Amino acid sequence: MTDLLHLSAAETAAAIARGETSAVEVTRAALERIEKVDESVHAFLHVAPDAALADARAVDERKAAGEPLGPLAGVPLALKDVFTARGMPTTCGSRILDGWYPPYDATVVAKLRAAGVITVGKANMDEFAMGSSTENSAYGPSRNPWDLTRIPGGSSGGSAAAVAAFETPLALGTDTGGSIRQPAAVCGLVGVKPTYGGVSRYGLVAFSSSLDQAGPLARTVNDAALLHAAIAGHDPMDSTSVEAAVPDVVGAARIADVTGLRIGVVKELTGPGFAPGVVARFSEAVDMLAALGADVVEVSCPHFEYALAAYYLIAPSECSSNLARFDAMRFGLRVGDAVGASGGEADAPGAEEVMSRTRGAGFGAEVKRRIILGTYALSSGYYDAYYGQAQKVRTLIGRDFAAAYETCDVLVSPTTPTVAFPLGERVDDPVAMYLTDLATIPSNLAGGPAMSLPAGLSDGLPVGFQIMAPAFADDRLYRVGAALEAALDVRRGHPLLDEAPVL
Amino acid sequence: MTVLADLPTYDEALAVYEPVIGLETHVELGTESKMFCGCPTAFGAEPNTQVCPVCLGLPGALPVVNEAAIRYTVMIGLALNCTIVPWSRFARKNYFYPDMPKDFQISQYDEPLCVNGWLDVDVDGQTHRVGITRVHMEEDTGKSLHVGGSTGRIQGATHSLVDYNRAGIPLVEIVTEPDVRSPEVARAYVEELRELCRALGISDVRMEQGSLRCDANVSLRRRPATPDGPENPFGTRTETKNLNSLRSVERAVRYEISRQASRLSAGERIVQETRHFDEGAGVTSAGRSKEEATDYRYFPEPDLAPVALSREFVEAVRATLPESPAQRRTRLTGDYGYTLTDIANLRGAGVLDLVEQTVTAGATPEAARKWWLNELARRASDAEIPPSQLAVTPADVARVATLIAAGELTDALARKVIDGVLAGEGGPDAVIEARGLKVVSDTGALDAAADAAIAGAPAIAEKVRGGKVAAVGPLVGAVMKAMKGQADAGAVRALLLEKLGVS
Structure with a gap:
């Protein structure tokens, strides 16, 4: 049965479509694998065997009835616990939502259901997507399948761990400052942040509204393209989703040709702070692209050095407002709502007191830190100096990208400065943790799409290679990514994940 | 306090x-x-x-x-x-x-x-x-x-x-x-x-x-x-x-x-x-x-x-803007000869629109104002409904006003017509027909009734002949009674005075 789980998502769906296996059989295999390894990996916060098997049976019935199935029908998926889905709890990795069952499906969840994708459960994450290691989850960290003592990245660390541990071939994550690409990088996966506005945010519990974007995690570029295509498109329920045609990412992954493409290496994203092993794998990959026929040039994006600082004003500012609604009044945790000391209602705490107690007890340290940062940055008298300045930096970063894309079709960099670090190493040093996202944040600020794919190993751990493209040119990521993936697999003789320890 | x-x-x-x-x-x-x-x-x-x-x-x-x-x-x-x-x-x-x-x-x-x-x-x-x-x-x-x-x-x-x-x-x-x-x-x-x-x-x-x-x-x-x-x-x-x-x-x-x-x-x-x-x-x-x-x-x-x-x-949007209250006041003071107080009163009674519709349907502005502000506003208030919900339409009121102007209805008869319309007996003409409410202009019948009234009250007739014109009232009353109210009281009075030689 384990063999089923080593198939790609595309192969799995094809095998189901050909009748070589069934959606139920594949789903059972995934559930058994989760049963076997998730105690040590802890990718999942919630597993929904009954719902998953029911969905799988529905796919098999559709096949039996002769209905056409989509290219991902019957493929199991791990859903980051930041999306609402009926019938499952949504916690966002936080105590404050403990036990909350949303009454509606996120738009991407509805699209997955329509595509016949089987959601087997909710994946662990840093609380409200704030973090780079899943160590900020209120329910304990996930572990990196390459080395269980190390972080799987974050905030979509549970999603990445599930795919890297062969629990599911696909996962859905969200990326606000690198939260798909960084876990993909440190777990040896393909992860994509689509263009902002390309995928609906309706039902994605907001961390930072102007930066959040949902996207795929997979083991191959083609699988990522199929999932990307399944979730993308305009949604009338999300005013920031764009009414543009979805780029043909699946077609681009099939082209897999970089001949004549102009590839820019971002000078500011390769220097000091990047581990030598990471830089070595990155340089080899760049050389390989040149050998495949791409024109490689170096470009400068001088304002990228301010990206991290701007991000840590904009994201906390928006989160301080987005997370205000967790106030114990309508859903989730409620603390301190007892009758008063006399046992009567008269001295029961007021609403403000209950809000305060609940937020004190329900949010973790990092979430509180960011709410306080954001509240301060938006305060009267400080707004211009902090939020206003950060927005200006954002504009300048957008201009850096625009200038670079005048001479380049895509930009490239290492995804993260280092490989996966040990659990606990940076929990007491927020700034060191924040630096993990140095190379990924500029794309969130400017809105363009970006992909991370595995470039090889350093000290036995995966190194991520980042490709960035102009807004709405998501297809270029797949064209370049598929070409590089193919060349690396040929040189290596097998996919990188084959080198991961067997769990 | x-x-x-x-x-x-x-x-x-x-x-x-x-x-x-x-x-x-x-x-x-x-x-x-x-x-x-x-x-x-x-x-x-x-x-x-x-x-x-x-x-x-x-x-x-x-x-x-x-x-x-x-x-x-x-x-x-x-x-x-x-x-x-x-x-x-x-x-x-x-x-x-x-x-x-x-x-x-x-x-x-x-x-x-x-x-x-x-x-x-x-x-x-x-x-x-x-x-x-x-x-x-x-x-x-x-x-x-x-x-x-x-x-x-x-x-x-x-x-x-x-x-x-x-x-x-x-x-x-x-x-x-x-x-x-x-x-x-x-x-x-x-x-x-x-x-x-x-x-x-x-x-x-x-x-x-x-x-x-x-x-x-x-x-x-x-x-x-x-x-x-x-x-x-x-x-x-x-x-x-x-x-x-x-x-x-x-x-x-x-x-x-x-x-x-x-x-x-x-x-x-x-x-x-x-x-x-x-x-x-x-x-x-x-x-x-x-x-x-x-x-x-x-x-x-x-x-x-x-x-x-x-x-x-x-x-x-500008092209669809209706007339403003200020423009309307200018129009109504000009075209209808209303004072600002008239307009304020009509607005206060909630009948301004109805009055305009009544004028449009053929009544004079003065008649429309009088009927809606006095009789109909009172009826609405008695029924505790807004005037617009009365069972009488502006067209009905215009018809009644036209008949009064033509001498075919008296005010008293008109009120009975309105009674009938409000009671759901049909439009004004139907009510007049059914209830037999037209002013009688058959001079033969009037002559006979006047002669009978004079003959029936010789003392009063003598007073009037002697110049006490105001004493004619009971004689008018007697004629109106004989005519069952379906005569114009002014015309009856004039006829009696003529017969008594004091016109």
Whole structure:
């Protein structure tokens, strides 16, 4: 049965479509694998065997009835616990939502259901997507399948761990400052942040509204393209989703040709702070692209050095407002709502007191830190100096990208400065943790799409290679990514994940 | 609450100080659905039955702007002679309150949709131009119900219930310049604004239901030392919140003028604060002071795109604007010969539209005014329904008025015709036919009845012949009785006098 789980998502769906296996059989295999390894990996916060098997049976019935199935029908998926889905709890990795069952499906969840994708459960994450290691989850960290003592990245660390541990071939994550690409990088996966506005945010519990974007995690570029295509498109329920045609990412992954493409290496994203092993794998990959026929040039994006600082004003500012609604009044945790000391209602705490107690007890340290940062940055008298300045930096970063894309079709960099670090190493040093996202944040600020794919190993751990493209040119990521993936697999003789320890 | 005793008389206050008044008015828009979701807006539904994930602020839900609300706001802006800006944005106003589902209100801050307009207000034959600073859109909050206390206020309550049906209903806020100088003009402004919104059809503007509510900013400054001396700077203002009738607007402003004059005369300072008006006691009392006011941490709403209206759209809306109340007054005084008082009375009785329709259907303006203002307004009031719901149409009234003018009905007969129409017996002609109500102009029958009356009362006939014309009444009565009321009393009188030789 384990063999089923080593198939790609595309192969799995094809095998189901050909009748070589069934959606139920594949789903059972995934559930058994989760049963076997998730105690040590802890990718999942919630597993929904009954719902998953029911969905799988529905796919098999559709096949039996002769209905056409989509290219991902019957493929199991791990859903980051930041999306609402009926019938499952949504916690966002936080105590404050403990036990909350949303009454509606996120738009991407509805699209997955329509595509016949089987959601087997909710994946662990840093609380409200704030973090780079899943160590900020209120329910304990996930572990990196390459080395269980190390972080799987974050905030979509549970999603990445599930795919890297062969629990599911696909996962859905969200990326606000690198939260798909960084876990993909440190777990040896393909992860994509689509263009902002390309995928609906309706039902994605907001961390930072102007930066959040949902996207795929997979083991191959083609699988990522199929999932990307399944979730993308305009949604009338999300005013920031764009009414543009979805780029043909699946077609681009099939082209897999970089001949004549102009590839820019971002000078500011390769220097000091990047581990030598990471830089070595990155340089080899760049050389390989040149050998495949791409024109490689170096470009400068001088304002990228301010990206991290701007991000840590904009994201906390928006989160301080987005997370205000967790106030114990309508859903989730409620603390301190007892009758008063006399046992009567008269001295029961007021609403403000209950809000305060609940937020004190329900949010973790990092979430509180960011709410306080954001509240301060938006305060009267400080707004211009902090939020206003950060927005200006954002504009300048957008201009850096625009200038670079005048001479380049895509930009490239290492995804993260280092490989996966040990659990606990940076929990007491927020700034060191924040630096993990140095190379990924500029794309969130400017809105363009970006992909991370595995470039090889350093000290036995995966190194991520980042490709960035102009807004709405998501297809270029797949064209370049598929070409590089193919060349690396040929040189290596097998996919990188084959080198991961067997769990 | 005995402060009233210390107050200088209102006239004394006005002799020394000039009131400076600005008004902020909230108008609930009469759109079918809410500002940012599809929930219905009908007033009076069971609590929490007109709600969805969006207006409940559930995690993951996103707002989408109601286009009708934008169009209505543009209508108000244009009717108030404002500039409609080509680019405006929503902003979040952040504060915690149980009836605010998201713990922020989507409003507009420094980029409102309409700016720099004016509204002319007539008081006692004088026109006052009130500058409009801005018109902006926002969403309403839910409604808290405090249970267990004696007053329905939060003090003393054991618990509170929240109804979110109102949460997300579209509001516009209309802010004036500090141009108003008297309580009478303040009241007239709100009344004129109410009539304007009603004429535009964008709100039912029911102050008692809260669909129009007003906050009054009042300050005093010393009058110039000499009549042409320089004006003094504005004093410190107070804001009296949630005035829910025209009378309250006038009374609260008047009270604040007296109260502030008393403080200033005693050498005290005015505290900048919000105040509440107690309708029963007729006094304002202190609420929140500016020192403890919330910092709302406004920032641009990242979930919504900016509102960028084309000139074409704005001009198309302008082309659909109905006649304003001011334009209507000009027309009715000109074409109908009405006085401003006539118009105010007709408007007050709720029959102005009906009168115009009656004139259009063929009645003279004077007859239409008389019938609706006297007879029909009284009938409606007896039936406790608005005049527009009477079972008599403007066309019916016009028909009756035409018959009176032609001498075919008397006023008395006409009232019987109206009785019949109201009783559902059909249109005027059908009622006249069925009830046999036409004036009898058969001179033979009248002659005979007159002769009989004279013969039946020789003493009275003699008095009249002797010159006591006023004594003819009983004879007229006898003829009318013989004719069963279906004669014109004036004609009968003339006939009798002629027969008695005194015409």
